[in-house]
Structure formats: C-alpha cells, structure tokens
Amino acid sequence: MSEIYEAEGSGLSRVELAYRQLKTNILSNEYPPGFQALEPEIAKKLGVSRTPVREALIRLEAEKLIELIPRRGMRVLPLVPDDIIEINQVLTGLECLAVELLAKKSCGSDVLRPMTDAVQEMELALENDAIEDWAKAEEKFHRLLISLAGNKRLSMLVENVRAQAYRARIITLKLRPKPFSSTSAYRDVFEFIARGDWQAAKSRHYDHRIEIGNILTEVLDRYQLPHL
Template identity: 40%
Template sequence: MPLKRSGPAREPNGSAKAPIGVEAAEEARGDAAYRFLRQAILANELPAGFQATEVDIAARLGMSRTPVHEAMARLQEEGFVQILPRRGILVKALTPSDLLEIYEILIGLEGAAAERLASLNESEETSRVLDELGSFTDRMEIALGRGDLDAWADADERFHDTLVSRCGNGRIRRMIETVAGQSQRARRLTLHLRPTPTQSVVEHRKIIEAIRDADPAEAGRAARVHRRGARDQLVPILRRLNLTTL
C-alpha cells in the first residue's frame, strides 16, 4: 500500500512549519549576517552611533529580514547594538566604565579556564592545545618584529579564544563570548595608540608554562595578571585622550 502523503508539519498554534532544509538555510544566513555585521563593528566600519533599519541592512546583504533580525538579536545580547522598535539598530558606544566591567569578567573567567586546562590529565589533546597556544604566541612575536600590529592582534585574539574554547567547560566559553568581542573592539580601536605590546608575549608564555607544568594556581594567576595588565593599560589611555565613548 503506497504511503499517504501528509500535509506540511504544523507548529503547536496550527501554523505551517517551515521544511527542515529551509530552516537550516535561514540559520546559515543568520550566521553569515551576524559575522558580517560583527566584523564591520569591530573594524569600525559601522562606528558608534551608526543607525539603520532592518530593511536597509537586509537589502545591503541581499537577504530577507528574518536572518538579519536573528543576527541583530545576537549582537544586542553581546552588547554591540541596541534594537530600536520600528527603527532598526543603533551601534552602541563603549565607555571606559563598560571596559572595566568587561575586564572584571575576563579576568575571572580566563583565570578559571587556565586553571582548568592545567588541571586536566596530560593527554594528546592537552598537548595539541599547548602547541596551538605556543604557535599563536610565536606568531605574535614574529608580527611584533615586523611591526605588524594587525597580525599581532589577530594572533593574540586566537590565543585567548583557544585558551577559553579548549578548556573543557562550555559554560565558561559561552559566558566569555558575550563580552570578548567588546574587549576586542576596544583593543582594535586603540591598537596604534598604545606602547608596543612586547610584554604580552612574555605573559602568554608564562601561562603556557604553568599549564604544561600542571600547576593550576600558577596558571590562573598568570592569566589574571595578564588581563589585569591589559585593562590597566587600556582604560587610562581612553580617559587621557578623552575618548569617553568608542
């Protein structure tokens, strides 16, 4: 007996449910819109105060409004934008006070991530993570030697992303994701206003050494010292230059 063709799947309220392939495509477009807009904000191509409607952004990206709406919601959750009812989005400014709060979170959670990595039993996975952390630190040193601060910043961000994403605690990773982009934004915008960050390479290697030595207390301490140093350098520069908002 041939299978009887059923009607479209329904949501609990009775409305037709989109086919799985359509949902997946919309999700992929939402991710693409999110990445594009986030990178544009980090690069200051969409500066603080920029405002656009959902329709305008969708037209620019050649997408429907649904994936753009999802991207805007994610960006609002991470503190990049504010959704204005019927007016689209506003790229939010970042103040020194905001940065102080963000670095409090980074200091605590990255310290915990380093402690956790140092607490794991030695394995091939731990060795791979250490190799990756060492590789990014080497890239930072090479970039500084050539005076390429943009390449240094890329490698620095990869180091911190790896430290958090590979520590084995998904909640730490998800919590840091909500603020890490904002700290990257501030560091990128002040990249050429700070002294050459030679100390960052030294401090990264101390973190790596403590993890390799399976010393959680020292790994956590080194990670927190490193982030405190970045905070204590960055925030006064913003204040001294009267950059009250970014």
C-alpha cells in the first residue's frame, strides 16, 4: 500500500497510481489467483476514490490479469497450462523481432553496456546459487532488449504479455533445472547483437525460446499444475 503514497509526488495520475499498485499486488501474489474484491474495498485500501480504481481495473482486465464481475467486483485470473504455452509462443515472436531490430541498429558498447552487465549478473548469480538474483538479472536483460530495440508499440505488447506470465515464471523457475543453458544463450545472443549479426542473434534467441517452451511444457506435465 505504501507505493501509492510514495508516488504521490511523482506527477502520476491517481488512475496510474492505482493501476500500478494493483498490478504489483497481483504479480507479487498478494492478490493470488482467484482473489476477489469489490471496488469500494479496493478504493479504501488504496486510499483513493472508486473512479480511478474502476479505470485501473478496466486496464487490468484488458491485460487479462483480472475479470470484472457485475456486483461482485474483480477476480484475479489464474493461468492454466495452455495459457502459459500460448504466452511463450507470443513472446518468442515479439522478442525475436526485438533482437533483429536491436542488432540492426549497430549500437556502441556504451549503449549495450547494461545488457553486458545483466548477463554477467546472471552468470554470477548461478555461481552463487542465487536463483532469485538470476531471475532479476534475466528480467533486466529482457527489458533492456525491448527498450533498446526502439519500437514503442512492440514494447507495449511485450510488457502486456510478460505481465501475464510473471507469476507462472516465478513458480516454474523453482521447478525447472538450473538455467545454465539459458544464461549461455543470453551470452550468445548479446554477442551476436554487439557484432551486428542480426540473423545469428535472431536464430539463437528463437532456439532458446523454443527450448524454454519445451522446459515449461515438461514442468507443467511433470507436476500436473492445474493453474498458476
């Protein structure tokens, strides 16, 4: 709840503040799948009126994170295995396009330095067996990839889809093998991007995304997870 008050001086609208706080609550599982609440309850907790809450909920429904139920407020939507597989397929297409766009820009080492740092952070996290730190560094790599690609509409689409997958990603990460192969793939993708070899970078990232899809399918089948 503190986030919405801390951001008051940021110039963001109350709708944006409510949206960000509610999204954080959902992605962090403070509002787990199946959680229901009425608009007045949410507004009271956030310390805002019902109008910005309503508008924030409409945005979250469009992102497939919740559903709005007449006279029953909102319900946080779970992700079923088919959802997770579809999300990975969509991300594969979008991120491969981002890889191509970024590699074709032939950015200098100063621009790409944060991506180098993210890969190094992943490698260090694996050495220290710190899987949560690895996940943060991987998320940083993905965000940099999309932002540096320079396509605002692509960035909006990816942000929407990745938000849907965030909860499932955190859970499945603990069930899958340690991500040594993923880290190696990110290193390869980055080096191809740095050399401006967009075809090799795109191919390597595509192969990696397919591998991730296969791992997710195996984890979901093995643990027979009904939803996340």
